[in-house]
Amino acid sequence: MSVAGTCSRTGPTIFSDSDCGCAAIDHDFSFRVTLPDSPSATATGLECNDAVVVPLGLKTSFDQDGFVAIPNVLDESTVKALNERLECVLLQGDYNRNQPPDKVPKISATTVSMSTPHKRVYQIINIHKCDCLFHQLATSATLGRVVAQLAGWTSIRLAQDQVWAKPPGAAPLVFHRDAPYFQFDDPRLVTVWIALDTMHATLGPLEYVPGSHNWDSSSASSGSMRQFYSNKNSSYDTMMRAAAEREGLKDINVVSMAGLPAGSITIHHGTTWHGSGKNHSPTQPRRGLGLHFVPGPVHFTMQAKKSKLYSKYVPDHCTSDEDLQQIPLDANEFPITWQQYTLLEGSE
Ligand SMILES: O=C(O)CCC(=O)C(=O)O
Numbered sequence: 001m002s003v004a005g006t007c008s009r010t011g012p013t014i015f016s017d018s019d020c021g022c023a024a025i026d027h028d029f030s031f032r033v034t035l036p037d038s039p040s041a042t043a044t045g046l047e048c049n050d051a052v053v054v055p056l057g058l059k060t061s062f063d064q065d066g067f068v069a070i071p072n073v074l075d076e077s078t079v080k081a082l083n084e085r086l087e088c089v090l091l092q093g094d095y096n097r098n099q100p101p102d103k104v105p106k107i108s109a110t111t112v113s114m115s116t117p118h119k120r121v122y123q124i125i126n127i128h129k130c131d132c133l134f135h136q137l138a139t140s141a142t143l144g145r146v147v148a149q150l151a152g153w154t155s156i157r158l159a160q161d162q163v164w165a166k167p168p169g170a171a172p173l174v175f176h177r178d179a180p181y182f183q184f185d186d187p188r189l190v191t192v193w194i195a196l197d198t199m200h201a202t203l204g205p206l207e208y209v210p211g212s213h214n215w216d217s218s219s220a221s222s223g224s225m226r227q228f229y230s231n232k233n234s235s236y237d238t239m240m241r242a243a244a245e246r247e248g249l250k251d252i253n254v255v256s257m258a259g260l261p262a263g264s265i266t267i268h269h270g271t272t273w274h275g276s277g278k279n280h281s282p283t284q285p286r287r288g289l290g291l292h293f294v295p296g297p298v299h300f301t302m303q304a305k306k307s308k309l310y311s312k313y314v315p316d317h318c319t320s321d322e323d324l325q326q327i328p329l330d331a332n333e334f335p336i337t338w339q340q341y342t343l344l345e346g347s348e
Contacts, residue, residue, distance in 0.1 A: 144338025
């Protein structure tokens, strides 16, 4: 694989060597997403920086490994502002876009900040719906442009966002693939994950299994929602180990994002296995935001009817996937963040 400095060991064990810095950054490519100081409730995507061009080598890494890491996309003050807003949303229920997120955890009264220790990983789904700053970030056209270039798509739609915030002492997040959690008629999915803290090894950084996006994607091998949440009694890599075994793999290389600076991003395929360990720090939180993107023209399938979050997007009169193909997705709920424009013949 093309990740320079990855610490490889042979032997039957899974390893995640975080002593070698952020091995995944072996290229010079970066770009900036700049957010306004006071974003308004109605503003959507920012200007697209059309000068951002993903180098071919990075696209090759993405295709081979199933993920790439890009340093310093957000500056320090933006990360600070996002973490402040995250705390307002989580601890005070302060929503400045006049609607709640789709899922927000109940926080105990003894929790005064994200540095208050807790065993639970706090998950917020669709913080972009309730918060202007997160909305601006999630709908950034420049970010969409980069995803489009890596994925090879002509339009990019935000399907969902998820905050994964680990207070000091919080549990690991089970290794999984993202694609099985979505019910669209096109299975392609790409996730942008944004580090809102510098990923010190002790904090439980994100970890990837390079090449695992090419493992079997039949439903039995993919990891379902039920498996994800029923894994409390097994190790956080059990599901991934079983998938590797089905592939006939003896050695599994796990690449840790340890060392990734706050404001950096990773981008992964919807079928890349990833997870993260416990936050061992007694004082420091570890926060990240996942943005899940799909190709613009997708429609829901009837599977969405079984989903707590998405059944409301399946109208009663729809009884088949064909019916749902007549129902375009609501652009307010699932915004198109970037699309390629082609000039019509004869136009200027
Ligand atoms: O933050 C984490 O550890 C998990 C992130 C994740 O699973 C995702 O964004 O898809």
